[in-house]
Amino acid sequence: MSKQKPEVLGRAGAAECCPTLLTAPLDEEQAAELAPVFKALGDPVRLRLLSLIASRQGGEICVCELTPAFDLSQPTVSHHLKLLRQAGLIDCERRGTWVYYWLRPEMTDRLAAILTRPATAADTAS
Amino acid sequence: MSKQKPEVLGRAGAAECCPTLLTAPLDEEQAAELAPVFKALGDPVRLRLLSLIASRQGGEICVCELTPAFDLSQPTVSHHLKLLRQAGLIDCERRGTWVYYWLRPEMTDRLAAILTRPATAADTAS
DNA sequence: AGCTTGCATCGAGAAACGTCTATACAGTCC
DNA sequence: GGACTGTATAGACGTTTCTCGATGCAAGCT
Numbered sequence: 001m002s003k004q005k006p007e008v009l010g011r012a013g014a015a016e017c018c019p020t021l022l023t024a025p026l027d028e029e030q031a032a033e034l035a036p037v038f039k040a041l042g043d044p045v046r047l048r049l050l051s052l053i054a055s056r057q058g059g060e061i062c063v064c065e066l067t068p069a070f071d072l073s074q075p076t077v078s079h080h081l082k083l084l085r086q087a088g089l090i091d092c093e094r095r096g097t098w099v100y101y102w103l104r105p106e107m108t109d110r111l112a113a114i115l116t117r118p119a120t121a122a123d124t125a126s
Numbered sequence: 127m128s129k130q131k132p133e134v135l136g137r138a139g140a141a142e143c144c145p146t147l148l149t150a151p152l153d154e155e156q157a158a159e160l161a162p163v164f165k166a167l168g169d170p171v172r173l174r175l176l177s178l179i180a181s182r183q184g185g186e187i188c189v190c191e192l193t194p195a196f197d198l199s200q201p202t203v204s205h206h207l208k209l210l211r212q213a214g215l216i217d218c219e220r221r222g223t224w225v226y227y228w229l230r231p232e233m234t235d236r237l238a239a240i241l242t243r244p245a246t247a248a249d250t251a252s
Numbered sequence: 253a254g255c256t257t258g259c260a261t262c263g264a265g266a267a268a269c270g271t272c273t274a275t276a277c278a279g280t281c282c
Numbered sequence: 283g284g285a286c287t288g289t290a291t292a293g294a295c296g297t298t299t300c301t302c303g304a305t306g307c308a309a310g311c312t
Binding site: 193 | 257258259260261262
């Protein structure tokens, strides 16, 4: 008799499908899907890029603002942006001469949910 | 009594000290410190390992249970465990013949906090 | 002591990654 | 149209990563 919980996916709404890394073993498929996203975050340059993009809560930031923020060549920054985009963490749009990037919060929300464990396990119990 | 105490530094509290990737630009030092942790998560094998370890809420799991769960050689699994440990995500202890690993929730909590944004951005705005 | 088992470390080879320069493409302005 | 600016792609090269087999070390057993 397993204690069924009605709808414990409280704040972890995004996690409905993927009960969090921390509570149940991840199957191979989920791991294969998730790993590239974490890998995209596994580089200091990309972390800073994402951070620069995301903290623009207004929404978007122009590449022309991002590139000079790093001691790297323009193609290198462009490459990192591409990886972040392929990971589903950001998206972009060309608008005239410039290209603007913005965060895709669905993905960061999902990661956060996956890394969040039922805070107080005692809370859901009883 | 389902009401939480105010000092629930579960996910919100932790986010206060480390302003989260998503609200303020990360400086180089923070990025350099954080990236290796995400990098450690950026591999499907390590994600599954961490998941296997973490879902043992009781606490620990023996390496002898982890190794056969993968289609990999024993040294390879050992290598991945080492990386997870170096990232601060898990810790281990030898007990007689066997070695046991367990999760370090401080680290996953920290990552979750960093990826969690102030839910309602309008809320923090005055 | 010597054997056996569980796990870590070593060294090597193939693949992936981060960075660069050179170049191509998309728009704008004259 | 032609020149110029902003961004992406291509190709190259050194470094890191993932995996393996071989080996080493620690602990228990006979």
